[in-house]
Amino acid sequence: MPADDSEILPSTLLSAENLRTNAVFAHAIRHSRLALCITDPSQPDEPIVFANPAFSDLTGYAEEDFIGKNCRFLQGPETTEESLKQIREALNSDGVAMVEIVNYRKSGEKFINALQIGPVFDEDGNLIFHFGSQMDISTAREKERQMSALKTNELLHRLKNIVNVMTVVIEMTGRSATDTAAYSKRIAERLRALGQAHFATISNDEPKVLHLDELAKMLLLAYAPLGEKQVRLNGDTFAVPGQYMTAITLLLHELATNAVKHGSLRVEEGIVDLTWNTDDPSVLALRWSEHNGPAVIPPSRESGSKIISSLVRASGGTLTFDWHPEGLVADLTLPIVTKKTD
CATH class of the missing domain: 3.30.450.20 (PAS domain)
Structure with missing residues (x-):
């Protein structure tokens, strides 16, 4: 490269009256x-x-x-x-x-x-x-491709889960049904609730502000075949930050699906306890505990939990699964500053 900055631009760009200006401009371009x-x-x-x-x-x-x-x-x-x-x-x-x-x-x-x-x-x-x-921009485009693939896998996994969950819900609802009209109404309500829960949390639109108790109630009651009698929620009221909405939502979907297919939500006596706290103002700690369900058998493969674990790690959090014989316990921590509301 030429040593003189004034010479690094084609000579036709230079003239006696603008030589100094072009030299400064050329220096900026060169460096x-x-x-x-x-x-x-x-x-x-x-x-x-x-x-x-x-x-x-x-x-x-x-x-x-x-x-x-x-x-x-x-x-x-x-x-x-x-x-x-x-x-x-x-x-x-x-x-x-x-x-x-x-x-x-x-x-x-x-x-x-x-x-x-x-x-x-x-x-x-x-x-x-x-x-x-x-x-x-290769790195940026590769990250976009990976996120798109992850989202596609997430959606496919949820669609499979919907079919599996509704099979169990129909079976459990039918056990206590004595009236055909009431049974049909109950199944329709379950389908509607499950659909609304998924559509509300996979929309491409900017998510509205949701509090964790609202989000948890919407999702878990959509899955629990017998409704509120099978779900107990306990925790501070605070808004879920948008950047953590996907990880938390998908985690609750996955845990609820597993509970319906294999865990406590598969039986009438089964209960799910979901608790969270922000004793440390910079950390959200959430625990999922199942009770009164069938004997727990640890899964042989990760399936949906692999997707969730990737999202949690990307958010700087931790996620552990403890397959107690009496019921699954899952612990999630996320490094966030929660904003408590009245």
Whole structure:
């Protein structure tokens, strides 16, 4: 790279009256951590005429590798025709545009490039250059892909659980039913409650503020075949922070599903105790305890608990399962500051 900052921009950008200004501007570009290159549309195949050191750091190419060449040397097998079309349209429109494109480093490693391109005009309004700034967003896109996959797995798991839970609910409700109309009404209420509980907690909309006692009551009464007689809630009243809503909701869904299929909610005498406290104002401690159910058999595989554990760990919390013979005990802790309400 040239040692003089005033020389790192093409000479046509400099003049006697703006030399000092351009030198300051050139210095800022040269030392910017954002990769930047400039191409000359007046030359055949619009070659690169300048790129800052950050461009070399990002791509792995030295200046002698790309000066005088078109930017297409960054393309590779997974570069899509759609992204190239967007670039051509942006260059022809004389406007600034952002395009995500798969590019390749000199090493052959691919990366997702958030490419911003736009025109540079002279004082008479004539197009003299195009600029392009590059940013590697591969990590961000991979995180989005992983979260999308996790959400898909979560939804599929819940759908399977709904079918299993309703099978048990129908069986248990039918044991004490003596009136067909009453039985049908009870089943319809259970289906409606279960559906509302799931729809309320898997919506893509911004979740409304829910207190833990409201959330727990909505979810557990939807699962408990005999309603309130099988559920006991005890804890402080506080709002569940939005960033922990998914982890807590999915945990309660999973525990309730397991209780209906294998635990205390499978029998009429079974009870679930859900307690929580915030004695430590920076930590939520929640305990799920089952009583009066069938003998507990620890599961042979993680299934849904693996998804929940991942969410809890991502939130900085801990989750343990203790398979007592008399009933499952699960303990959750989350590092949050709760806001108590009157």
